[in-house]
Amino acid sequence: xxxxxxxxxxxxxxxxxxxxxxxxxxxxxxxxxxxxxxxxxxxxxxxxxxxxxxxxxxxxxxxxxxxxxxxxxxxxxxxxxxxxxxxxxxxxxxxxxxxxxxxxxxxxxxxxxxxxxxxxxxxxxxxxxxxxxxxxxxxxxxxxxxxxxxxxxxxxxxxxxxxxxxxxxxxxxxxxxxxxxxxxxxxxxxxxxxxxxxxxxxxxxxxxxxxxxxxxxxxxxxxxxxxxxxxxxxxxxxxxxxxxxxxxxxxxxxxxxxxxxxxxxxxxxxxxxxxxxxxxxxxxxxxxxxxxxxxxxxxxxxxxxxxxxxxxxxxxxxxxxxxxxxxxxxxxxxxxxxxxxxxxxxxxxxxxxxxxxxxxxxxxxxxxxxxxxxxxxxxxxxxxxxxxxxxxxxxxxxxxxxxxxxxxxxxxxxxxxxxxxxxxxxxxxxxxx
Numbered sequence: 001x002x003x004x005x006x007x008x009x010x011x012x013x014x015x016x017x018x019x020x021x022x023x024x025x026x027x028x029x030x031x032x033x034x035x036x037x038x039x040x041x042x043x044x045x046x047x048x049x050x051x052x053x054x055x056x057x058x059x060x061x062x063x064x065x066x067x068x069x070x071x072x073x074x075x076x077x078x079x080x081x082x083x084x085x086x087x088x089x090x091x092x093x094x095x096x097x098x099x100x101x102x103x104x105x106x107x108x109x110x111x112x113x114x115x116x117x118x119x120x121x122x123x124x125x126x127x128x129x130x131x132x133x134x135x136x137x138x139x140x141x142x143x144x145x146x147x148x149x150x151x152x153x154x155x156x157x158x159x160x161x162x163x164x165x166x167x168x169x170x171x172x173x174x175x176x177x178x179x180x181x182x183x184x185x186x187x188x189x190x191x192x193x194x195x196x197x198x199x200x201x202x203x204x205x206x207x208x209x210x211x212x213x214x215x216x217x218x219x220x221x222x223x224x225x226x227x228x229x230x231x232x233x234x235x236x237x238x239x240x241x242x243x244x245x246x247x248x249x250x251x252x253x254x255x256x257x258x259x260x261x262x263x264x265x266x267x268x269x270x271x272x273x274x275x276x277x278x279x280x281x282x283x284x285x286x287x288x289x290x291x292x293x294x295x296x297x298x299x300x301x302x303x304x305x306x307x308x309x310x311x312x313x314x315x316x317x318x319x320x321x322x323x324x325x326x327x328x329x330x331x332x333x334x335x336x337x338x339x340x341x342x343x344x345x346x347x348x349x350x351x352x353x354x355x356x357x358x359x360x361x362x363x364x365x366x367x368x369x370x371x372x373x374x375x376x377x378x379x380x381x382x383x384x385x386x387x388x389x390x391x392x393x394x395x396x397x398x399x400x401x402x403x404x405x406x407x408x409x410x411x412x413x414x415x416x417x418x419x420x421x422x423x424x425x426x427x428x429x430x431x432x433x
Contacts, residue, residue: 008419008422008423011423014423017181017182018183020181020182021178021182021183021184024177024178024186025189027174028171028190028193031072031073031074031167032072032077032194032197035073036075036159036163036164037156037163038149038151038156038157038159038160039148040148040149040150041070043147043148043150044071044148047069068131071132071135071148071164072167073163073164074167075131076164076167076168077171078171078175078190078191078194080120080121080123080127081116081120081171081175081187082187082191082273083120084117084120087119088115088119089330090330092330093330098112098115120168120169121165121168124164124169125161125165127164128160128161128164128165131164132149132157132160132161136148136149136152171190175187175189183419184411184414185414185415188411188414189411191407191411192411192412195404195408199404203215225382226405226409228379229405230409230413232264232265232375233264233406233409233410234413236261236263237263237264237364237368238259238260238261239259239260239261239348239361239364240257240259240348240349241257241258241259241341241348242347242348242349243256243344243346244347260361262332264368264372265375265406266332266365266372267323267372267373268410269406269407270323271319271324271326272320272403272406274319274323275322275380279316279319282304283300283301286300286301307384308384312384313381313384316381317377317380320376320377320380321374321377324369324373325369328369334361334365337357337358338353338354338355338358342354348360376406379406380403
């Protein structure tokens with residue numbers, strides 16, 4: 001990997017792309033730390049100390065790189081774009097027009113991307129309005145009495161919402177610039193940067209709360225998790241596919257052998273995001289309702305919110321397995337894949353084209369989804385058994401939690417593969433040396 005980066009820096013074209021990517025990332029991090037107009041930065045810093053360890057903020061704060069609680073220009077991060085992308089993918093199942101656009105190729109994908117942008121702006125307005133309203137009412141930071149927005153006039157509140165929404169639109173533009181002119185997938189790299197930006201602070205918290213020995217143990221444990229995730233993320237089932245020869249005009253096509261890759265983790269990190277969001281929903285509802293004395297509120301606080309509780313761990317694990325099967329059933333359609341193979345003269349050796357191929361793909365997918373879902377669940381809940389060593393018993397202060405390590409490893413592997421592929425294009429030696 002280091003040799004690939006060294007060779008990339010020695011290539012002028014790739015060096016320009018890498019420097020351009022680093023420049024966009026630097027500007028993005030500056031915006032993540034820049035407070036929105038009308039927000040009291042010193043008061044926010046006082047209130048962050050009281051709520052930074054509460055689980056309701058973990059997922060959003062993870063994807064914003066710590067900018068959410070500071071109500072910065074980029075406070076929403078890339079979460080609206082991720083949510084919009086997931087919604088558009090799910091709508092393909094219920095809206096035939098979206099499925100038709102998906103099959104139209106590049107033009108259809110461009111139209112779906114445009115719909116995703118519009119939906120992102122709409123979600124950004126809703127999320128920014130909710131966050132600003134909670135901050136104005138004193139509900140965002142719980143018991144903190146410091147005024148977050150000293151002059152909470154309608155104009156000031158509207159300006160903060162507009163600023164956060166514009167920041168989200170700017171983040172989308174940054175991601176597209178990196179994808180077109182830089183290295184790697186832009187939105188994934190920005191997500192990677194947000195998570196990596198929190199690791200030094202979280203490691204410092206563990207070092208200060210638990211000491212050097214525990215910090216070393218955490219680092220070794222995190223390294224083992226990363227090695228295991230890299231090994232399983234690369235694992236795939238390769239189904240051989242043979243294409244028959246066919247004449248088109250005077251040219252012969254086909255006759256090649258290839259394979260259909262089916263990864264162990266076919267769903268990526270999406271099931272963990274779904275499960276985390278659904279698990280934090282009761283906590284959010286009880287906070288907005290303001291009823292903290294009922295039996296339901298106590299049950300949520302003692303069992304669903306507490307990450308070291310067995311009810312939380314088992315519910316989290318079960319939700320991840322459920323959403324893994326649910327998301328893969330939407331993303332991978334065996335009947336569609338079998339029809340595409342049959343259309344282009346492809347077949348699996350020993351399996352008849354058409355319906356038998358679809359049944360075989362469905363059988364293999366169900367067999368490989370089970371270990372994949374269990375792997376995702378284990379990676380996500382494994383840090384929950386070690387919460388006591390992090391000082392305050394919250395998974396947010398554990399730098400190698402399931403969502404963080406899966407995103408970082410996946411984005412890192414994808415970026416390195418893109419660099420190596422571009423190096424091969426520029427340093428191709430041919431068949432003869």
